[in-house]
Amino acid sequence: MNGVVIGGGGGAHGVGGGGTTLSELHQNAKKLLMKIRVSLERLERLESSTSAGASAMPELGFEINKDISQLHSLCLDMDRLWRSVAVKSQRDLWKRKVEQIAEEADSLKESLEKYFTRNQRRMQEAKERSELLGRANGESSHVMRIFDDETQALQAARNSSRMLEEAYSTGVAILSKFSEQRESMKSAHRKLLDVLNTMGLSNSVLRLIERRNRVDTWIKYTGMVLTFIVLIMMWKWKH
Secondary structure, eight states: OOBBSSSOOOOOOOSSSOOOBBBHHHHHHHHHHHHHHHHHHHHHHHTTTTTHHHHHHHHHHHHHHHHHHHHHOOOOHHHHHHHSSSSSSHHHHHHHHHHHHHHHHHHHHHHHHHHHHHHHHHHHHHHHHHHHHTOOOOHHHHHHHHHHHHHHHHHHHHHHHHHHHHHHHHHHHHHHHHHHHHHHHHHHHHHHHHHHHHHHHHHHHHHHHHHHHHHHHHHHHHHHHHHHHHHHHHHHOOO
């Protein structure tokens, strides 16, 4: 179960050499999950703190989004590798482990999305208040530009996260299709072997029947000759 690795080539427990094992990927994913949870907790504390702490929120949010993207990438690698585990019981166990990591990753991503939504709403409200106050001086314009830049950056981060999720879903679907095709090929191969074995048995039976027919023919003609000889000898003996 610990021998599945990333790469090409491979034996009974792996798909290649010189790569990272499935167990190592799983451990890395669990460590990254813990790091993301801690970062999200810190982000929530900053969100409820004063403006001094809130200045670090956008950078921390982008860092968490990057970690979640890396976690989804690990999930995709693990999803590809557990399908190559030879023993079914181990394969089912790894399937559950990988699905659990993927579900937790989706949950963390959803929490970050909620933060992005709240933060974008706060900035929009601040922008609207600034517009209502009618501050036309340079400081107000600078603040407005900061709000616009942060809004665009947050939107870009959300778009990137959504694109990664779509790519992950597509990768999983492709791997599932490959797995189905591999099982179909195995089934067809087994059927072909059965047919070949049946044909081989049938040929053996036919050859046996042909030999038996030849032996029966020789016995029949030999008997006829012997009978004819006996009749001649009996006729000569009587005369």
